[in-house]
Amino acid sequence: MKKILLVTGIIFALGIIIFIPGKRMAREHVNLKTAVTDHPLLCTNCHLHMHKRSPFARFDQADYLSPLNLAVSNDGKLVYIAAQDGNALLVADVEKGKVIRKIPVGNKPHSVIVDKAGKNAYVSNQWSDNVFVINLDNYQITDTLLTGNGPAGLSLSSDEKSLYVVNSYSSDLTVIDLESGIEIKRLTTGNNPTGATLSPDGSDLYVTSRRADIAQYGEPLVSQLTVVNDKSKRIKTYLGMESAYLMENVAFTPAGDLAVVTLIRPKNMVPSIQVERGFMMTHGIGIIEQKENGRIIQLLTDEPNAYYPDPFDIVISPDGKRAFISNSGVNTITVVDIDSVKALIAESTPEMLKLWPDHLGISSRYVIKRISTGANPKGLALSPDGQTLYVAEHLEDRIAVISADNMETVKTIDLDGPGRITVTRKGRRLLNNAGRTFQTQYSCYTCHPDEHEDGLVYNMASKDMGRNITNTQSLRDISDTPPFKWNGKNQTVFKQDGMRFSTVLTRTEPFPYPDLDAISSYIMTGIKYPPNLGFNPAGKLTEAQRRGKTVFERTKDNLGNVIPENNRCITCHPSPYYTNLKQVDVKTLAASDDSILFDTPHLNNIYASPPYLHDGRASTLEEIWTIYGKEDKHGLVGDMTKNQLNDLIEYLKSLRSPDYDGKSTQIHEAALNH
Amino acid sequence: MRLRTILLASGIVFMILSGIFLVSCGKKPMDGMIIITEADNRAVSPDFVSGKLWRYIPESHLYAIDPENTQKAPESLTGNFFSACSPDISFDGKCMLFAAQKSKDEPWQIWEMDLSSRKVAQITTGNENSIDPAYLPGGQLVFSRTIANDSLKSGHSLFTCNTDGSNLKRITFNPHSYFASSVLKDGRVITIGRQIFPEEKTAAMMVLRPDGTKAELFRQNIDGMEFFSRGRETADGKIIFIESGKNTGNGRRLASISYNRPLHSLTNLTAGITGDFSSVFPIDTGKYLVTYRLSESENYSLFNFDAESKKLGDQLFKSSDKSIIEAVIVREHQKPRKLPSEVDKGVKTGLLFCQNIAVTGLSSPENVDSLVADRIELIGVDSLLGVVKVERDGSFYLKVNADMPFKIRTLDADGNTLNGPGSWIWLRPNERRGCTGCHEDQEMVPANRVALATKNLPVAVPVHISGIKEKQVELE
Structure with missing residues (x-):
């Protein structure tokens, strides 16, 4: 008995001895990681949810569906839903209020359309670079149409003999002859296009673009609407939308007198010194008059103290009276009275029309209702009779059914996704929601659409208001590439999104720790690169890429001289993420920059992140060296031939995620075997 | 025998502890009660510049009434004070701030009352008057205070401090007077500000962050109107308040503006109602508590008000010989956002x-x-x-x-x-x-x-x- 007591006592004493310094060490560790001193000391907060290869990570996974876009059958009885994360086309029976079919499709389906006869559905598989043709009588995949990179928006030609496919990653438009199933044309569009809609008279196809034209910081921001003549299948014109980007979708009034796009008007060139008075982001619509010398007019859908970020889809009622816009960042559908818009335009002088795009109060003239939805409303579709609006609640795994007349939600259709909300799913919702920004002016998603980056360079107003402009960085697959921020000052995502983030960016109460844990978890584990199908579809390098790899890894220059180790590409950019995780000086500081080192960026999928360098001064990868690297301080390139530089660029474009495991092929084959 | 004693003692201890637990964790003693400010109905005009007879109500007192039983005599809460007014309830519904003076010659100070025990604690001290307190998130409050011989020539400036009186900070620095503050859900202070130097100007409703940054106009008064009461934010995104002026026709009227578009959304909620209002407090969406009188010869009484129909509802309470000039409900309510501060005193x-x-x-x-x-x-x-x-x-x-x-x-x-x-x-x-x-x-x-x-x-x-x-x- 005594021995037992003695042993117990010793264990207890040892426990006490270990516990006190152990707790202190744990506190120091957590303080270091979170950059605060009061984050709860709970190991599971981080070690269960922050490591994508952790054996525990699978406990926080669930197979969500994530409906993105949808279409309604011609009789209005069925809704076809592209389930982005479910890799499926779901068929929901409106009356029964449930899913009746789940058809496996390709990787990350983006859009679905149905032909006039209601016989076929076309589904764009954004991460598979193809479109599936699905027979709606038997739900069999009858054809696979090859596309460009990242197929997104779809439209049939007016005679339904051709299919237009918007290639969102390669920024072009595929025209497919449906009889042969072969791509017959590839037309260049604006930067990062998504939506495509044919005008009511079938004459023109409008294609939106999300990213603005690449331009030097300070140059006017312009995003292009591409207009294609349906008959000739040729580009008719490009319409520049000034001071706007993230034009996701476009709709026409039934009479065809107006085309309306969703858009965001960013303030990236205005010092980010406050959120008040729309100093960071505003959101609205662009209106293109469909007549000779038709004007392009922009109007905001925000209000002076309330913002409605991330407008995604737009549909217009068959009577042309109302436009419905999904505001993904605030779980809202905005209803716009089209007649009021027309009246405002008619009575406005040219001076006023220049003023309205920056006027928050004018929306009271035409916004007639805000309808609340579930998490992250994306695609919209109206029933053929215009009575019912369907909303893809992207992060709710649900379809909202809204009475278009009463502008009230009538019911919801549960898509039968996982019932539980995992920590990472909660984090994804938070990242996509503006609720934690002052007056909901923007969400993380606004500057990081699709968890990537928006291609803009921002005046973050560090110290003084014109200094240290910075190029937005991608959030994709960054977990293994700490530290973060362009100067590497944030050792963890916790710190990046913590107190400082709220002080200088969101300017409202910081994320409560459970929310900060969730959003950090999502960023650390949940954001994948798309497969690099454009430049490295099968993991095998082309001849030019192989030559470029040799250049990338070379240790001697063309004259046989040894290249100093710190001036070799491979030294700072080693695989698998092509970063050595260190800060360096590559002599690209601008006069307006503080003297500081740069965090070595990772290079996977680097082709998708123009412009380049910390302040976005290089429009292309080539310009990093041909214009801004002539002193050979950012790697030795001065001895290279033009062909060698071309090869190096080809190789850089081929870099892709080390985690890419052919899943796209597996999903594709699974769908075809359906 | 010994076991029986132990069991008995344990039972008694358990019962006492249970009693304490039930008292401390059960229904809050004043949850749902209405706290009113009662004062003489003085037929004199308030001074909107100095705050006399407007924000400073001599011989006013706070009482608690039970809306379920208005026949019951009101409970006096501030009998030990010469004057007490401007109650504001904490977000958890457990405490109340108010402005009061102990005796006629003492300055007004800010006090906090524990609504369970009715104990009061003085928050502010000094020879200057402190009035119009409102809770801020994070254990702080904002209030108006005079500064003698202020080099900035201000009248009443806004200050913040912790609820124990520490961490006192001035947050407005211009020759204005600020009164009747409350806190918006977005975390900003909404207040009535008026330039007093070099000349007096019409008051405006201003908003600013609790650290005094980003002060801006929220609502400009028009046509000689004066803001008479605190602006209170409702659950459905309105700011409701009482305004008065020579153009109102029906005395002090109840009005609302939209939070989303405050400069261009004024709605007169009492257009068809004869008489005066002195205060408004939101109950639920579209339902308010108001203090109202039919004519100047009458005292203000407590009424329900329906904003949708714009109609005065039932009279809830009427004092026998005094006016009820303001009222608040004791209940837990939404805590505003706690805004981060960019202020750094190391920077000049x-x-x-x-x-x-x-x-x-x-x-x-x-x-x-x-x-x-x-x-x-x-x-x-x-x-x-x-x-x-x-x-x-x-x-x-x-x-x-x-x-x-x-x-x-x-x-x-x-x-x-x-x-x-x-x-x-x-x-x-x-x-x-x-x-x-x-x-x-x-x-x-x-x-x-x-x-x-x-x-x-x-x-x-x-x-x-x-x-x-x-x-x-x-x-x-």
């Missing part, structure tokens, strides 16, 4: 950026004509602070002493005044503030372009501060 200046001085009123930003200012003049309380050349795109960028009021006047190239001077502005230490234009339409946002002024360092005003060695604050 703030930065002010204007994108285009040519943007005024509804003018077009493109309309740069000969009337556009060539320079601006900064005017302090006692002296001119300097003249700064405006960039050719209309922008300017200033570094100004923190916590110092100044006005801006626009001048042409010959030094002639074009506009202004405008309203008093101040910047907090390390604050960085931006304006789209100069007295521009407040609903305008900046154009997305690089302003020439931001390509250079800020112009220091007054010039001598350019030599200040500033602490470097890392931002983004």
Whole structure:
């Protein structure tokens, strides 16, 4: 008995001895990681949810569906839903209020359309670079149409003999002859296009673009609407939308007198010194008059103290009276009275029309209702009779059914996704929601659409208001590439999104720790690169890429001289993420920059992140060296031939995620075997 | 025997502890009660500048009434005070702030009452009057206080402090008087501000962050109207308040504005109602508590009010010989956002950026004509602070002493005044503030372009501060 007591006592004493310094060490560790001193000391907060290869990570996974876009059958009885994360086309029976079919499709389906006869559905598989043709009588995949990179928006030609496919990653438009199933044309569009809609008279196809034209910081921001003549299948014109980007979708009034796009008007060139008075982001619509010398007019859908970020889809009622816009960042559908818009335009002088795009109060003239939805409303579709609006609640795994007349939600259709909300799913919702920004002016998603980056360079107003402009960085697959921020000052995502983030960016109460844990978890584990199908579809390098790899890894220059180790590409950019995780000086500081080192960026999928360098001064990868690297301080390139530089660029474009495991092929084959 | 004793003792201890537990964790003793301020019905006009007979109500007292049983005699809460008014309930519904004076000759101070025990604690001290308290998130409060011989020539300034009185900070720094503050759900303080130097001006509803930064106009009074009560935010995004003036026709009226668009959404909720209102407090969406009287000869009583039908509801309570001038409900309610602060006392200046001085009123930003200012003049309380050349795109960028009021006047190239001077502005230490234009339409946002002024360092005003060695604050 005594021995037992003695042993117990010793264990207890040892426990006490270990516990006190152990707790202190744990506190120091957590303080270091979170950059605060009061984050709860709970190991599971981080070690269960922050490591994508952790054996525990699978406990926080669930197979969500994530409906993105949808279409309604011609009789209005069925809704076809592209389930982005479910890799499926779901068929929901409106009356029964449930899913009746789940058809496996390709990787990350983006859009679905149905032909006039209601016989076929076309589904764009954004991460598979193809479109599936699905027979709606038997739900069999009858054809696979090859596309460009990242197929997104779809439209049939007016005679339904051709299919237009918007290639969102390669920024072009595929025209497919449906009889042969072969791509017959590839037309260049604006930067990062998504939506495509044919005008009511079938004459023109409008294609939106999300990213603005690449331009030097300070140059006017312009995003292009591409207009294609349906008959000739040729580009008719490009319409520049000034001071706007993230034009996701476009709709026409039934009479065809107006085309309306969703858009965001960013303030990236205005010092980010406050959120008040729309100093960071505003959101609205662009209106293109469909007549000779038709004007392009922009109007905001925000209000002076309330913002409605991330407008995604737009549909217009068959009577042309109302436009419905999904505001993904605030779980809202905005209803716009089209007649009021027309009246405002008619009575406005040219001076006023220049003023309205920056006027928050004018929306009271035409916004007639805000309808609340579930998490992250994306695609919209109206029933053929215009009575019912369907909303893809992207992060709710649900379809909202809204009475278009009463502008009230009538019911919801549960898509039968996982019932539980995992920590990472909660984090994804938070990242996509503006609720934690002052007056909901923007969400993380606004500057990081699709968890990537928006291609803009921002005046973050560090110290003084014109200094240290910075190029937005991608959030994709960054977990293994700490530290973060362009100067590497944030050792963890916790710190990046913590107190400082709220002080200088969101300017409202910081994320409560459970929310900060969730959003950090999502960023650390949940954001994948798309497969690099454009430049490295099968993991095998082309001849030019192989030559470029040799250049990338070379240790001697063309004259046989040894290249100093710190001036070799491979030294700072080693695989698998092509970063050595260190800060360096590559002599690209601008006069307006503080003297500081740069965090070595990772290079996977680097082709998708123009412009380049910390302040976005290089429009292309080539310009990093041909214009801004002539002193050979950012790697030795001065001895290279033009062909060698071309090869190096080809190789850089081929870099892709080390985690890419052919899943796209597996999903594709699974769908075809359906 | 011993076991029985132990069991008995344990049972007694358990019962006592259970009793304590039930008392402390059960229904809050005053949850759902209405706290009213009762005072004599004085047929005199309140002084909106000094606050006398408006925010300072002599011999006023707080009482608790049970809305379920209004026949029951009200419970006096502040019998030990000479005057007590302006109650504000904590977000958890457990405590109440109020302004009170112990005796007729003592200054007004801010007090907090534990609504369970009715114990009071004095928060503010000193010889100055402190009134109109309102809870801030994070264990703080905001209130109005006079400052004797203030070099800034202010009347009542706004202060914040912890609920134990520590961490006292002044947050307004201009020659204005601020009264009747409350806190919006977005975390900002909404207050009634009036310029008092060099001349008195009409009051306006202002908003500012609790650290005193980003002060801006929320609602401009029109047609000689005066804001009479605190603005209270409702669950459905309205700010409701009482306003009075010679044009109201029916005395003090109940009005609302929308949070989303406060400058252009005024709704008179009592257009068809004869009589006066003195206060309003939101109950539920569209349902308010109001204090109302039919005529000046009557006392104010407590009523329900339906905002949708714009009709006065049942009379809830009437005092036999006094007026009920304000009322609040004791209940847990939504805590506003706790806003982060950019203020750094180690920095002695703030930065002010204007994108285009040519943007005024509804003018077009493109309309740069000969009337556009060539320079601006900064005017302090006692002296001119300097003249700064405006960039050719209309922008300017200033570094100004923190916590110092100044006005801006626009001048042409010959030094002639074009506009202004405008309203008093101040910047907090390390604050960085931006304006789209100069007295521009407040609903305008900046154009997305690089302003020439931001390509250079800020112009220091007054010039001598350019030599200040500033602490470097890392931002983004």
